[in-house]
Amino acid sequence: xxxxEAVGVRRRVAAGLMLLFxxxxxxxxxxxxxxxxxxxxxxxWREATGTxxxxxxxxxxxxHLLQGDLMAAWRLNPLMLLLGIPxxxxxxxxxxxxxxxxxxxxxxxxxSWLGWTLLAVVVGWWVGRNL
Amino acid sequence: xxxxxxxxxxxxFGPYDHETLFNYYREGRVVATDEVREVGAAHWQTMQQFSQxxxxxxQSMPPPGMPPQGMAPPTGQVAQPVHVQxxxxxxxxxVTLFCCIPFGIVSIVYxxxxxxxxxVGDVAGAEESRGKATMWMWLGFGLGLAGTIIYIVGVxxxxxxxxx
Ligand SMILES: [Zn+2]
Numbered sequence: 001x002x003x004x005e006a007v008g009v010r011r012r013v014a015a016g017l018m019l020l021f022x023x024x025x026x027x028x029x030x031x032x033x034x035x036x037x038x039x040x041x042x043x044x045w046r047e048a049t050g051t052x053x054x055x056x057x058x059x060x061x062x063x064h065l066l067q068g069d070l071m072a073a074w075r076l077n078p079l080m081l082l083l084g085i086p087x088x089x090x091x092x093x094x095x096x097x098x099x100x101x102x103x104x105x106x107x108x109x110x111x112s113w114l115g116w117t118l119l120a121v122v123v124g125w126w127v128g129r130n131l
Numbered sequence: 132x133x134x135x136x137x138x139x140x141x142x143x144f145g146p147y148d149h150e151t152l153f154n155y156y157r158e159g160r161v162v163a164t165d166e167v168r169e170v171g172a173a174h175w176q177t178m179q180q181f182s183q184x185x186x187x188x189x190q191s192m193p194p195p196g197m198p199p200q201g202m203a204p205p206t207g208q209v210a211q212p213v214h215v216q217x218x219x220x221x222x223x224x225x226v227t228l229f230c231c232i233p234f235g236i237v238s239i240v241y242x243x244x245x246x247x248x249x250x251v252g253d254v255a256g257a258e259e260s261r262g263k264a265t266m267w268m269w270l271g272f273g274l275g276l277a278g279t280i281i282y283i284v285g286v287x288x289x290x291x292x293x294x295x
Contacts, residue, residue, distance in 0.1 A: 021276075025279055025283070028282065034282060043232075044278075053233065054228060054236070055227055055228040055229060077228075079228060080228055080229075083224055084224070084229060086221075087222075087224040087228070088221075088229070090219070090221040091222060094219075107219065108170065109146045109246070110246065111134060111170065112246040112250050115239065115242055115244075116247075118220060119236070119243055122224070122228075122236065123236065
């Protein structure tokens with residue numbers, strides 16, 4: 001379940017800071033819609049090209065999700081719900097275990113095709129949503 | 132194609148595809164007492180049990196350039212199987228979707244290469260890809276971090292209570 005080797009103190013501190021940062025981001029997103037903050041930078045890709053990137057809408061989507069509006073989040077970026085939240089959960093759980101137990105989780109190895117499939121899904125979504 | 136993990140004591144190696152595992156066994160990098168299982172399977176079996184029904188045999192003739200068998204190192208000192216550190220896909224995906232930048236995509240490409248290269252025994256290539264995937268992931272995270280901090284500062288500085 002966990003790796004045998006313990007991580008260093010600095011790695012545990014880093015995990016704590018990451019989780020703290022994640023918590024602050026979630027709290028901020030929960031209370032404030034990104035569009036109501038005049039300083040909020042919009043996506044660099046969208047700024048440069050005028051098209052949406054694969055992640056556009058995740059900030060607003062998280063706001064709606066945290067307010068309990070699943071459908072609004074889905075409309076803004078379904079991939080955030082399908083891939084982003086599970087990925088965030090994996091990273092968050094991993095960092096949490098590092099912080100508390102001082103060891104990394106030993107995840108099962110993913111098969112080679114999974115990486116390429118996820119790449120195709122993300123790129124397909126990126127292109128497809130702009131058509 | 133099925134992938135196999137190899138365990139020696141507390142150390143775990145792989146995953147390798149069938150052919151790579153077969154080659155390592157013949158070369159003596161994986162030995163009969165090492166344990167093996169298909170990725171995702173619950174139970175380990177020794178390499179000896181695993182290989183018998185499949186007609187896999189360890190190297191009996193020394194490869195060219197190696198000392199004759201009598202001078203070969205004892206079993207306890209066989210070459211270590213190659214250990215490729217795994218690359219998580221979660222970080223690159225997270226950077227791609229939440230940091231909103233194409234750097235995450237580059238990171239996914241390199242992360243996907245890690246397992247593909249490792250499964251054909253290209254250890255150096257897999258390590259190189261892992262390094263690049265990690266580098267692009269952190270670059271993307273850094274950009275996203277900068278943007279997020281500006282957003283949080285913006286919320287704090289925008290006058291009215293954030294809880295209104
Ligand atoms: Zn974007």
